[in-house]
Amino acid sequence: MDERLTGLSRVLGEHLESVPFVCSPPAVVEQLDQVHVIVQQVAALQLALVRQADALGIPAAQGATSTAAWLRGRYRISPGAATKQVKLAKMLDADCPATAETLAAGAVNVDQAWSIAKAVAGLPSEHRIQADKHLVEQAAEFGAVELTSLGERILEVVAPAETEAKALAALERAEERAYVGRELRLSEIPGEGRVRVTGWLDREAAAIVTAALDPLCAPRGGGADDVRTPGQRRADALVEVCRLAQACTKLPDNGGDRPQVVVTVSYDTLRDRVGAATLDDGQLLSAAAARRLACDAAILPAVLDGAGQVLDVGRQQRLFPAAIRRALVLRDNGCAFPDCDRPARWCEGHHVIHWADGGPTALDNAVLLCGHHHRLIHHSDWRVSINPTDGHPDFTPPAHIDPQQQPRRNRYHRRE
Numbered sequence: 001m002d003e004r005l006t007g008l009s010r011v012l013g014e015h016l017e018s019v020p021f022v023c024s025p026p027a028v029v030e031q032l033d034q035v036h037v038i039v040q041q042v043a044a045l046q047l048a049l050v051r052q053a054d055a056l057g058i059p060a061a062q063g064a065t066s067t068a069a070w071l072r073g074r075y076r077i078s079p080g081a082a083t084k085q086v087k088l089a090k091m092l093d094a095d096c097p098a099t100a101e102t103l104a105a106g107a108v109n110v111d112q113a114w115s116i117a118k119a120v121a122g123l124p125s126e127h128r129i130q131a132d133k134h135l136v137e138q139a140a141e142f143g144a145v146e147l148t149s150l151g152e153r154i155l156e157v158v159a160p161a162e163t164e165a166k167a168l169a170a171l172e173r174a175e176e177r178a179y180v181g182r183e184l185r186l187s188e189i190p191g192e193g194r195v196r197v198t199g200w201l202d203r204e205a206a207a208i209v210t211a212a213l214d215p216l217c218a219p220r221g222g223g224a225d226d227v228r229t230p231g232q233r234r235a236d237a238l239v240e241v242c243r244l245a246q247a248c249t250k251l252p253d254n255g256g257d258r259p260q261v262v263v264t265v266s267y268d269t270l271r272d273r274v275g276a277a278t279l280d281d282g283q284l285l286s287a288a289a290a291r292r293l294a295c296d297a298a299i300l301p302a303v304l305d306g307a308g309q310v311l312d313v314g315r316q317q318r319l320f321p322a323a324i325r326r327a328l329v330l331r332d333n334g335c336a337f338p339d340c341d342r343p344a345r346w347c348e349g350h351h352v353i354h355w356a357d358g359g360p361t362a363l364d365n366a367v368l369l370c371g372h373h374h375r376l377i378h379h380s381d382w383r384v385s386i387n388p389t390d391g392h393p394d395f396t397p398p399a400h401i402d403p404q405q406q407p408r409r410n411r412y413h414r415r416e
Helices: 002-018 025-055 067-075 079-095 097-104 110-121 125-139 144-152 154-158 160-180 203-216 230-248 267-272 287-295 320-332 371-378
Strands: 183-189 194-200 276-279 284-286 302-304 310-313 347-351 366-370 383-386 393-396
Touching: 025 067, 025 079, 025 097, 067 079, 079 097, 079 110, 079 125, 097 110, 097 125, 110 125, 110 144, 125 144, 125 154, 144 154, 154 160, 160 203, 160 276, 160 284, 160 287, 203 230, 203 284, 267 287, 276 287, 284 287, 320 347, 320 366, 347 371, 366 371
Parallel strands: none
Antiparallel strands: 183 194, 276 284, 302 310, 347 366, 383 393
């Protein structure tokens, strides 16, 4: 342990001495990458020492009520940070050898390790080692937030046969509890001239409300001149939805049609009421809830191949562009730019070959982009193309970002 600590201290000291006052951007990025690895290695060593101090009973011997209390008093850190260190140290030592090893190598960060450890801790003991290895592999591509989502469904990966029935039963019980517990409160605050809006919705109802609010939540004028906070925009959107409902009983979406909730579900699941559907934000929905939505909405059939490529999209009789947009949503699931997690409702269709240059308004010449990345594609050296093999968009970075200019894809919207 002493040799490892000495080695890390020496390497970090060398970095500190070598940082010049003026440095080129590539050198800054390279040194930042190296220091990031060292910081994770130091964190791994710290967790190992915390675990050792706990195992040796050092905190109790020094009069502390717990290891977390000892850390809090000795290093003047917050109670939450101290408790998290103790818990993570124990979980890595007990059930996450792959995560501990990868953190010690600096290949994952502490936030990723915490997400993995929490997911593994909730599993039966016989599946923890396999889940740990699988999530560590995913950590090479996904951050802590995405790993938490993956961890919620990890049992489906490591033990699919024995967990499918339990997962569906738990989903249906959760939906029933959410429905029974639904409520909306409008509480006037005396003397402030304001009303507090609070409440609970089940996932199905929340999807419908979100579909109505999102088109009206976008920043005005592209965002530059809109000083409202996201919370203020949502509040304004709620009022506008009610105003529109009172005026014309119709609520618009980006294409001028009424808001629609996109539910991906197999025909067998919809017919037999056995299985789960997926909302367009990746959340699960029971087959019963999907059937309820289908009763009050037009069913838009879509045929996909094994790679998720859209082969045929059902179309309403008018508004051909709306059908192309639905195909884009099914294919891209959100902003297709690498590492962007903006949902499809915040995105615009972009012509790969500009319409003014003869590019057709067709699925194989379109890509879904959020406002920021739409502007970036138009005003930078990033290039986008549709891969002829699977029909999905590839993005080629400028040479100053990647000298090899290797094509990149967005993996955030295809986590499952």
